Amino acid sequence: MSEAYRALEARFARMSHIGGAxxxxxxxxxxxxxxxxxxxRAEQMATLRQIAHELLTSxxxxxxxxQAGQENGQLEPWQAANLREMRRSHRRATxxxxxxxAALVRATTAAEMIWREARPRxxxxxxxxxxxxxVRLTREEAAAKAEALGRAxxxxxxxxxxxxxxxxxxxxxxxxxAAFLPDFLEQVLAHxxxxxxxxxxxxxxxxxxxxERLMRALGFxxxxxxxxxxxxxxxxxxxxxxxxxxxxxxxxxxxxxxAVLHETGHALYxxxxxxxxxxxxxxxxxxxxxxxxxxxxxxxxxCRSRPFLAYLxxxxxxxxxxxxxxxxxDNLYRQAIRVERGLIRVDxxxxxxxxxxxxxxxxxxxxxxxxxEVADLxxxxxxxxxxxxxxxxxxxxxxxxxDIHWPRGAFGYFPCYLVGALLAAQLFDAAIVAIPRLxxxxxxxxFGELTDWLRKNVHAYASSLETTELIRRAxxxxxxxxxxxxxxxxxxxx
Amino acid sequence: MSEAYRALEARFARMSHIGGAxxxxxxxxxxxxxxxxxxxRAEQMATLRQIAHELLTSxxxxxxxxQAGQENGQLEPWQAANLREMRRSHRRATxxxxxxxAALVRATTAAEMIWREARPRxxxxxxxxxxxxxVRLTREEAAAKAEALGRAxxxxxxxxxxxxxxxxxxxxxxxxxAAFLPDFLEQVLAHxxxxxxxxxxxxxxxxxxxxERLMRALGFxxxxxxxxxxxxxxxxxxxxxxxxxxxxxxxxxxxxxxAVLHETGHALYxxxxxxxxxxxxxxxxxxxxxxxxxxxxxxxxxCRSRPFLAYLxxxxxxxxxxxxxxxxxDNLYRQAIRVERGLIRVDxxxxxxxxxxxxxxxxxxxxxxxxxEVADLxxxxxxxxxxxxxxxxxxxxxxxxxDIHWPRGAFGYFPCYLVGALLAAQLFDAAIVAIPRLxxxxxxxxFGELTDWLRKNVHAYASSLETTELIRRAxxxxxxxxxxxxxxxxxxxx
Numbered sequence: 001m002s003e004a005y006r007a008l009e010a011r012f013a014r015m016s017h018i019g020g021a022x023x024x025x026x027x028x029x030x031x032x033x034x035x036x037x038x039x040x041r042a043e044q045m046a047t048l049r050q051i052a053h054e055l056l057t058s059x060x061x062x063x064x065x066x067q068a069g070q071e072n073g074q075l076e077p078w079q080a081a082n083l084r085e086m087r088r089s090h091r092r093a094t095x096x097x098x099x100x101x102a103a104l105v106r107a108t109t110a111a112e113m114i115w116r117e118a119r120p121r122x123x124x125x126x127x128x129x130x131x132x133x134x135v136r137l138t139r140e141e142a143a144a145k146a147e148a149l150g151r152a153x154x155x156x157x158x159x160x161x162x163x164x165x166x167x168x169x170x171x172x173x174x175x176x177x178a179a180f181l182p183d184f185l186e187q188v189l190a191h192x193x194x195x196x197x198x199x200x201x202x203x204x205x206x207x208x209x210x211x212e213r214l215m216r217a218l219g220f221x222x223x224x225x226x227x228x229x230x231x232x233x234x235x236x237x238x239x240x241x242x243x244x245x246x247x248x249x250x251x252x253x254x255x256x257x258x259a260v261l262h263e264t265g266h267a268l269y270x271x272x273x274x275x276x277x278x279x280x281x282x283x284x285x286x287x288x289x290x291x292x293x294x295x296x297x298x299x300x301x302x303c304r305s306r307p308f309l310a311y312l313x314x315x316x317x318x319x320x321x322x323x324x325x326x327x328x329x330d331n332l333y334r335q336a337i338r339v340e341r342g343l344i345r346v347d348x349x350x351x352x353x354x355x356x357x358x359x360x361x362x363x364x365x366x367x368x369x370x371x372x373e374v375a376d377l378x379x380x381x382x383x384x385x386x387x388x389x390x391x392x393x394x395x396x397x398x399x400x401x402x403d404i405h406w407p408r409g410a411f412g413y414f415p416c417y418l419v420g421a422l423l424a425a426q427l428f429d430a431a432i433v434a435i436p437r438l439x440x441x442x443x444x445x446x447f448g449e450l451t452d453w454l455r456k457n458v459h460a461y462a463s464s465l466e467t468t469e470l471i472r473r474a475x476x477x478x479x480x481x482x483x484x485x486x487x488x489x490x491x492x493x494x
Numbered sequence: 495m496s497e498a499y500r501a502l503e504a505r506f507a508r509m510s511h512i513g514g515a516x517x518x519x520x521x522x523x524x525x526x527x528x529x530x531x532x533x534x535r536a537e538q539m540a541t542l543r544q545i546a547h548e549l550l551t552s553x554x555x556x557x558x559x560x561q562a563g564q565e566n567g568q569l570e571p572w573q574a575a576n577l578r579e580m581r582r583s584h585r586r587a588t589x590x591x592x593x594x595x596a597a598l599v600r601a602t603t604a605a606e607m608i609w610r611e612a613r614p615r616x617x618x619x620x621x622x623x624x625x626x627x628x629v630r631l632t633r634e635e636a637a638a639k640a641e642a643l644g645r646a647x648x649x650x651x652x653x654x655x656x657x658x659x660x661x662x663x664x665x666x667x668x669x670x671x672a673a674f675l676p677d678f679l680e681q682v683l684a685h686x687x688x689x690x691x692x693x694x695x696x697x698x699x700x701x702x703x704x705x706e707r708l709m710r711a712l713g714f715x716x717x718x719x720x721x722x723x724x725x726x727x728x729x730x731x732x733x734x735x736x737x738x739x740x741x742x743x744x745x746x747x748x749x750x751x752x753a754v755l756h757e758t759g760h761a762l763y764x765x766x767x768x769x770x771x772x773x774x775x776x777x778x779x780x781x782x783x784x785x786x787x788x789x790x791x792x793x794x795x796x797c798r799s800r801p802f803l804a805y806l807x808x809x810x811x812x813x814x815x816x817x818x819x820x821x822x823x824d825n826l827y828r829q830a831i832r833v834e835r836g837l838i839r840v841d842x843x844x845x846x847x848x849x850x851x852x853x854x855x856x857x858x859x860x861x862x863x864x865x866x867e868v869a870d871l872x873x874x875x876x877x878x879x880x881x882x883x884x885x886x887x888x889x890x891x892x893x894x895x896x897d898i899h900w901p902r903g904a905f906g907y908f909p910c911y912l913v914g915a916l917l918a919a920q921l922f923d924a925a926i927v928a929i930p931r932l933x934x935x936x937x938x939x940x941f942g943e944l945t946d947w948l949r950k951n952v953h954a955y956a957s958s959l960e961t962t963e964l965i966r967r968a969x970x971x972x973x974x975x976x977x978x979x980x981x982x983x984x985x986x987x988x
Contacts (some may be wrong), residue, residue: 017541020534021519028518032526036718037735038513040772047511051545225531241531278534 002074004067008086009280011055011064016279018052020238027236027243031228053119057092065090081464085281092160095148100140104409107133111407113455122397125408132374134409135367140153141370142411154368157412158181161288162419164466167365170415173422173481178358180485182388185351188339188492195334196326202256203320204229204248210319211246211260214312218298219451220244220262225267233259235266235295239278242267253320254335258269265298266291268451272459286463288413290470292420293427294458300350301428301487302420302450304336307443337491341391343398349494350421352389357418359384364411423471426483427458430475498561503774505549505558510773514547514732521730521737525722525960547595550587559584565972572776575958579775586654594634601627605901616891618872621901626868628903629861636862636905648862651906655782656913659958661859664909667916672852674880674979679845682833682986690820696747697814698723704747704813705740705754710938712758712792713945714738719761725884727753729760729789734774736761747814748829752793759792762783762945767954779874779944780957782907784964786914787921788952794844795922795981796944798830802936831985835885837892844915845986849882851912854897858905903918904921913973917965919979921952936968 022045029041031115055061065087075083111130118127142153149156155166174349212227225242237243244263248256269291286292302308309332316332317323323332339349345356363380366372372380381400382392393399405413432438435449458473471479516539523535533874549555559581569577605624612621636647641649649660670856706721719736728821731737738757742750763785771777779785796802803826810826819825833843839850858875860866866874875894887893899907926932929943936944953970965973 014541014545017534017538018545021538021542024522024538025515025518028522032720033715034720034735036715036775037732040511040734042513043773044511044518047508048515048542050511051508119781205651223528224526226526236532240534241528263572279537 001066001070004064004071005079005083005489008061008064008068011061012086012281013279015052015055015285018048018055022052023236023238024182024241024243027245030230030232030236031245040125053093056090061090072316078277078464082277082280082282085284085286086281086462088163088286089189089281091148092145095145096141097144100137100144102140103114104134104137107137107343108407108409112404113402113408115401115407119397119401122395122401124396124401127401128374131377131407134407135374138409138411139368139370141409150469155364155414157368159412159417161413161416162467163286164468165289165419166402170361170419171280173355173479174358174361174415174418175403177354177481177484178388181351181355182390184488184493185339185341185388185389188351189341191493192339193334195338196250196331198254198321198326198332198335200253200320202248202250202253204250205321207248207250207253207256208246210253210315211257213315214257215264215267217445218261218268219271220267221271222265224271227260227264233263233272235263237270239270239273242270253316258303261303262295262299265295268298268454269294269459272451272455272461274460277462282464285466288416289423290458292417293423294454296421296424297416297428297454301424302442302447303376304333304334304350304440304491305439309333310337310443311445339492341389343391343393344402346402351488352486354418354421355388357414359388360405360414362416364406364414368411422479422481422484423467423488424470425480426475426477427454429483429486430457496562496565496567498558499569499573499577500514502555502558502562502577503677505555506580506775507773509546509549510778512542512549514756516542516546517730517732518735521739523731524615524724524726524728525737525739532620547587548845550584555584556588560862568778572771572958575600576774576776578958579778579780582780585642585774586639589639590635591638594638595970596634598628598631601631602901602903606898609895609898609901613891613895616889616895618890618895621895622868625871628901629868632903632905633862633864635903647773648859648906651862652909653906655907655910656961657780658962659783659913663735663791664855664913666856667854667973668848668909668912671848671912671975671978672882675845675849676884678982678987679849679883680834682845683835685987686833687828689832689844689878690750690825692746692816692820692826692829694747694814696742696744696750698742698744700813701742701744701747702740704809705751707809708751708755709738709758709761711939712755712762712941713764713765714758714761722752727757729757729764733764733767736764747810752797754935755797756789756793762792763788763953764937766945766949767956768954771956776958777956781961782910782916783913784952784961789947790915790918791922796941797984798827798844798935798985799936800827801933803827803830803935805939833986835883837885837887838877838896840896841919841986843980846883851908853878853882854899854908855912858900858908860885862905917961918972918974918976919981920965920969920971921948923977924951954981 025041025045025048034040065083068083069087075120107130111134113126114127114130118124139153142157145159147155148437149159151159151166158165158167158170208227212222215227216222224240225237225244227244227246230245231247231248233244235242235244244260244267246256246260246263269285273285274283306329310329313327313332316327337349339351342348342352345353348356359381362384363372364376366380367374367377378396378400379420385399386392388414405411429455431450434453435441438450441447449490458470465473470481502535519535519539519542527535557887559577562577563581578706601624604627605621608621612618632646632651636651639650639653640647643653645653645660652659652661652664702721706716709721710716718734719731719738721738723741724739725741726737727740729736729738738761739752740754740757763779767779768777788916800823804823807821807823807826809867810821831843833845836842836846839847842850857866857871858879860874861868861871872894879893880886899905925944925947928947929935935941942965952964956962959967962973
């Protein structure tokens with residue numbers, strides 16, 4: 001191991017600790033901070049981000065990377081992968097001119113603020129100029145990164161969330177889904193039995209107790225984490241100090257509970273990252289799709305299954321005093337797998353969710369390619385909804401204005417959600433083969449073997465493997481839509 | 495304003511934001527963090543401290559200070575004071591060789607850990623080697639700082655907590671107190687009427703509600719702060735986001751409540767610091783004695799007064815359903831001003847507290863001067879207790895082992911507590927003169943004018959004035975023990 005590599009490990013450990021501090025400050029901002037703390041918190045976080053950015057992009061880091069690269073042969077495999085990840089983040093961070101970075105921060109901050117007003121008013125015209133500026137600068141960003149990475153512009157953005165993957169690979173996955181799902185949806189809706197409503201009063205305190213009980217059952221360790229409340233549920237903190245949040249609606253336990261289970265999947269991934277590489281790039285998650293696969297595996301594959309609901313039903317009765325036909329396992333299952341032509345992505349079910357993503361993916365590709373302009377976005381959105389989901393939003397609030405991603409400049413993010421769903425299905429398929437009587441264990445609320453399998457086959461690799469290679473090792477075949485199609489056929493067409 | 499000065503402001507703002515981030519992480523550590531987060535939090539905080547230290551001590555900062563110093567004439571008064579404070583912290587931080595800083599961190603971390611075990615076991619021998627190492631290194635620290643600052647060694651340490659003051663000034667204040675108080679204590683004890691015990695059950699949730707109500711009445715703004723629980727009450731965070739903590743004993747409301755009121759005094763000081771200088775050294779508190787004076791002014795001068803207790807009595811009745819003779823204003827007052835020859839500093843009353851401080855001050859001066867060795871500390875402690883307080887600790891747990899300060903290497907800190915009590919008395923005297931019918935306002939729970947007076951005469955100056963100059967402007971005469979003596983004579987000998 002060279003001096004240069006050793007010096008890089010020290011530098012990246014420092015960045016990791018700054019990042020860890022930021023994740024706690026971010027959590028505090030969402031969960032604890034009094035409103036008057038907002039301006040100074042923004043300055044604190046900007047300062048820490050700036051310091052980490054300076055460390056990453058400094059000439060010294062560049063020189064050390066070059067030196068270490070020449071002595072690469074002396075590194076162990078994980079060290080070599082670590083060096084690759086260091087180089088990757090350095091290359092991405094130095095790809096953009098400093099004034100473009102600053103312009104993007106300003107433009108996205110402004111657009112996000114305007115979006116927060118424009119969305120409830122359903123006023124796309126209000127957002128348009130700010131979003132145009134974001135798109136203009138994001139095109140510049142994509143061009144700069146494309147040049148630095150030797151990739152197509154949109155692929156260079158994708159690479160920030162799902163390294164290595166490109167539009168060619170995504171198209172192969174998404175286009176067959178876009179072709180298959182509209183008809184499939186029609187069939188499912190034609191045969192679907194409407195469930196009884198899940199009425200009752202669900203005190204937030206009891207929802208929390210039940211949520212924590214399920215988190216514990218799934219393997220969450222409260223010695224290394226907490227569950228609190230925030231406006232939007234998320235999983236933050238660092239692997240040894242995980243900060244999960246939930247939001248409770250006292251008239252509806254299902255939504256809050258499913259969100260807890262979803263975030264628990266993220267939390268288990270973070271907790272399962274290899275301890276000895278905690279503070280190095282190779283020990284951190286780099287694939288948003290893989291991260292999302294872990295939350296969807298828990299939420300969709302496990303927790304919307306009939307065996308899980310059979311385990312859950314008596315816990316619901318115990319926690320909230322509910323019962324009767326509405327809370328039978330049959331009806332709970334009907335609720336959990338209810339399909340609907342909905343307008344809102346975050347409320348979508350497993351069958352329609354991919355179509356929401358395909359729409360966004362097509363539109364943002366076109367925006368980046370200059371084939372679509374912001375002014376034409378609402379019309380394109382509504383056309384796409386009509387084609388893919390067979391419904392048209394009555395207003396932009398429930399249409400093109402619904403997501404925060406574009407005002408924030410997060411182009412290339414949406415596809416990861418759907419790739420995550422595909423990964424989840426394929427991984428769960430492999431787990432079922434590997435673990436005898438897995439469904440029976442889930443029925444009993446025993447998730448130990450499954451969590452162990454995920455640790456060993458997914459979490460423990462962190463960023464040491466490309467996602468494509470990881471999925472091949474964990475499941476056998478390369479990533480495809482097959483497992484997902486089997487899954488939705490089995491669950492929704494039976 | 496010179497380029498150099500402008501560049502310094504930017505650098506110190508950056509350090510301020512790092513410090514602000516640290517204060518929130520510190521709060522989280524005490525209040526929120528799950529136990530397993532401890533090691534990684536220590537690394538995060540060490541990293542941020544290191545970055546701030548590097549910024550402060552860098553050659554570039556030194557050069558900018560020199561340049562700005564040559565152009566000093568162009569600065570406004572607050573800018574000039576700011577430059578003075580920058581220079582002060584730079585000089586103190588660069589006074590010590592890096593390896594001495596590191597050795598002290600190691601030694602005090604180890605000593606503090608051993609102290610946590612040795613204290614409950616009352617085992618001084620267990621702590622002795624670690625404390626000897628701390629004292630040895632602190633003597634080196636004092637010598638290094640003495641040389642850099644041109645002061646006597648112990649004075650150079652004092653200067654870290656109370657800039658400018660030295661043993662000569664402290665002796666003038668403390669020795670007359672040490673001469674006067676033992677006899678005075680005897681008199682007070684001879685005439686003291688024993689109060690009825692304050693029995694009852696005081697649910698923590700209601701203590702919190704009452705605490706928050708009193709905080710609000712005193713001027714605490716919950717848009718810029720929170721009240722939570724921790725093992726030891728403290729006031730942390732930053733002026734726009736103050737994090738106060740309390741600890742509740744359900745069998746005793748008085749202790750928890752008085753701690754809340756004490757910390758509220760600290761909080762009001764922080765909130766009152768000048769907004770436009772929030773992130774510059776001159777806008778921060780630099781005098782620990784002045785900070786302590788603000789907590790003692792609230793706790794001792796106001797909240798242990800009869801008018802305050804007359805305001806509080808009905809609130810206690812309302813909050814906890816208590817009443818009868820024990821909760822009469824007379825008895826509450828007797829409780830609030832009860833004097834006792836006690837062994838423990840943190841439980842001491844206003845009359846004996848100064849004697850606890852004088853003891854520590856004398857001992858730490860002797861330790862630093864090499865006139866006393868750690869091995870002889872327990873005997874010297876017990877002798878001093880006998881001389882000053884007329885009692886001898888039956889064991890070291892309740893003697894020399896009771897405080898964390900020395901294992902932590904905080905020599906020169908103790909005197910600030912007593913200087914704080916003197917400042918509090920003198921400031922409150924001036925406030926009474928300045929504010930017509932102040933006692934009547936306190937009786938009604940109206941603290942607005944007092945808080946305004948403190949803002950204007952104390953908080954708003956931040957570090958722009960030396961403490962001696964601030965007290966002269968705010969009260970007229972220079973700092974002395976007169977107001978404190980008047981206060982305790984009036985309160986305890988009537």
